[in-house]
């Protein structure tokens with residue numbers, strides 16, 4: 001026989017009630033713009049971005065930190081936003097896929113993803129791009145091993161990864177060339 | 183090894199490919215790439231509707247149980263809850279080919295994960311809370327654990343198997359058994375031929391159920407309007423028109439009362455064909471007064487509740503002569519299809535005409551049993567049964583060649599199907615069918631095959647701790663579809679001369695939008711930038727398409743697009759003939775103009791005719807340009823129920839993979855160093871995307887070969903429903919080198935000769951790796967996946983056959 005214990009339920013309800021009452025004010029920067037929002041302290045960063053800020057780029061494909069579809073950049077680091085509380089981003093700088101292109105022009109990284117056809121269904125793409133962004137920021141001239149390490153946490157079921165690998169490599173190279181030129 | 187076939191073998195690879203067409207074959211960028219790299223692509227997962235409710239589901243923890251009692255009163259009383267339903271609230275039965283599944287389990291559950299109740303509430307959190315408030319009592323029953331249990335038929339998964347409504351004459355449920363469908367093909371006299379054979383080899387190959395793992399799990403929103411009775415659906419699905427029809431059938435409605443919208447879809451691989459969350463959500467929406475209700479499967483639910491690729495056991499007996507001629511093949515495929523038939527029975531059916539491999543054998547018996555067990559049910563998965571059947575056939579071919587002492591390349595060549603031969607089902611093979619020999623020769627050459635390793639060579643390498651091995655395997659697949667499958671395309675010209683194409687198929691990553699745009703540009707001879715294939719699909723406005731499955735969309739819709747384009751050209755010529763005072767037969771088209779063939783300066787641009795043409799005196803001729811085209815599969819037939827004879831295949835795509843692997847003899851891990859993959863695809867439509875299909879499919883094949891597979895407890899509870907325990911390949915598992923090879927022997931009734939190539943790329947990767955593993959170790963493996971654990975234990979056991 002399987003029934004749910006009432007005691008557990010009361011605890012659940014109480015916790016929910018409490019979190020509803022204890023809302024916090026969160027202020028942070030998202031894609032270069034200041035954001036101030038009142039949130040439930042148990043809210044996940046991924047849900048904050050999607051449900052509150054309506055930035056639907058970051059996806060949820062596991063909710064357990066295992067697939068990378070929810071990857072965003074928090075204070076320069078790629079993080080899986082399904083494992084981070086919104087409250088932990090107090091005062092932080094966040095970049096999402098929506099913040100990659102400037103003035104309607106695709107960033108070099110995005111251009112290379114298009115050129116290499118590093119996407120098929122596209123569901124993993126926002127997370128891939130953010131992991132790649134953080135990787136290139138950390139290693140402007142990444143070795144093959146560094147690319148595999150940096151991108152190894154992002155699952156893609158469609159592409160087979162070769163095109164993503166090549167896109168990251170080419171983007172890093174073009175960005176370096178751009179930097180040398182300026 | 184030198185062989186005349188190899189010496190003369192030439193081929194085009196990804197690196198060298200050149201198309202003879204202006205647009206077709208060119209590596210154009212994906213039409214929807216920008217939306218996807220900017221985060222603007224909206225999937226069903228991202229959609230929100232005004233007044234939308236959120237659903238959560240309660241799943242059976244037992245593989246087979248009686249539902250003794252369900253009490254939803256506490257859930258219903260929770261503030262914010264708008265609807266709670268259980269199996270007691272509905273008798274809606276669903277199914278594709280067999281009407282065997284209730285929208286929610288009623289009285290009895292048939293697999294761990296089956297939905298027993300569902301809630302719709304104002305937030306996901308409240309819905310989740312309400313789920314915990316449902317009191318349910320089960321009486322746990324003994325499950326039908328596996329194929330042997332099922333075939334013993336002491337317990338029936340469906341007591342009413344004899345009464346299940348099904349597509350008659352195509353599927354054959356067996357009364358008083360767990361066999362959802364028994365299909366067979368029979369040709370010649372396999373028994374007599376077996377007796378005359380010099381050598382008869384019998385083997386058994388198995389593989390577990392595997393999950394599709396689209397990155398976007400199944401998601402749907404349904405709004406069931408209580409006033410008009412109409413149902414609106416937004417869903418992450420591959421086949422909007424099939425879904426519409428199946429919904430209408432289950433709910434006793436007209437097709438037109440159901441409107442299916444498909445936004446961007448985050449991968450499918452067959453798992454999103456058919457009908458899934460929609461009936462359940464319709465019941466919830468109705469119960470909630472017609473509010474839109476959204477349900478999204480968590481990853482764990484996706485593993486536990488959504489259908490998989492069936493586990494399979496292939497028993498194969500082959501008769502060969504000393505010179506390597508195959509004279510008889512007797513195969514039984516048993517599919518562990520889980521609790522419901524879904525697409526599973528069709529996978530089973532496909533095995534009777536696709537399950538022999540691309541070989542000419544005159545005496546054949548294939549029996550395919552799609553079998554019910556108390557497990558998560560199965561459906562179509564990329565390649566539709568062929569990865570499984572070719573795991574059986576292509577491993578058997580390798581073992582036969584070992585026993586005969588013939589090189590496996592030679593042995594395959596000897597038996598390969600050629601023009602003049604017939605397939606299992608009796609289809610005559612012609613040059614237009616494609617050439618499997620070209621494919622095999624190309625990959626064998628590319629991989630540098632010089633023959634199997636000797637025992638001495640193996641021993642020498644063994645001392646280094648790493649052993650290399652090479653292997654290859656054939657691929658052959660035709661779309662599994664009804665003989666009267668159809669699709670249509672609508673084309674409109676905008677006032678600026680741009681072409682808007684509406685299609686019924688779904689682009690869930692395979693690139694249909696871009697392929698159809700290229701064919702449009704090719705036929706009308708306009709720049710690709712001037713063609714837009716509309717992505718939004720709505721069954722009320724888009725033209726019909728049967729199903730986006732089976733790698734046949736470009737073939738069928740490509741033909742339809744050519745017709746629509748020709749129709750548009752004819753319309754423009756009719757207008758231009760009036761304006762230019764030329765007979766239509768003297769007019770040609772090109773570069774965006776209709777012109778007089780004899781005097782090309784007498785011409786009118788398409789654009790000037792888009793809305794009808796204005797003559798110099800102001801009068802108009804013609805009208806807004808709209809055309810359509812359709813394609814109906816031609817010449818196909820159902821199969822004879824007893825012999826499996828008939829014409830099932832729109833197109834056979836042949837191919838071959840060869841792999842070069844390195845095995846760590848201590849850890850048992852397999853490193854895939856190189857894969858060469860050749861397909862006789864008739865004509866490349868978009869090189870960039872074919873490349874993507876090959877690389878992606880090879881990777882999925884590697885997943886099935888060495889990583890993936892469901893594990894069940896003794897009680898048939900799924901033990902690995904997460905990415906932690908059910909891993910799929912990551913970038914680190916990438917083979918160092920993949921060489922896609924394109925063989926272009928055109929098919930005469932295909933657009934530019936092009937056959938489908940999408941699912942195919944995954945098929946036979948496990949077989950090729952299994953064969954390479956024998957080359958490396960001298961050990962035959964019969965069960966997938968070839969995990970390090972299995973390989974290492976196999977080595978340690980000292981045995982030559984590992985089951």
Ligand code: FES
Pocket residue numbers: 059060061062063064065066067068069070071080081082083
């Ligand atoms: S959704 Fe965050 S890692 Fe998968």
Ligand code: FES
Pocket residue numbers: 118119120121122123124125155156157158159397448449691
């Ligand atoms: S493109 Fe589909 S999961 Fe990566």
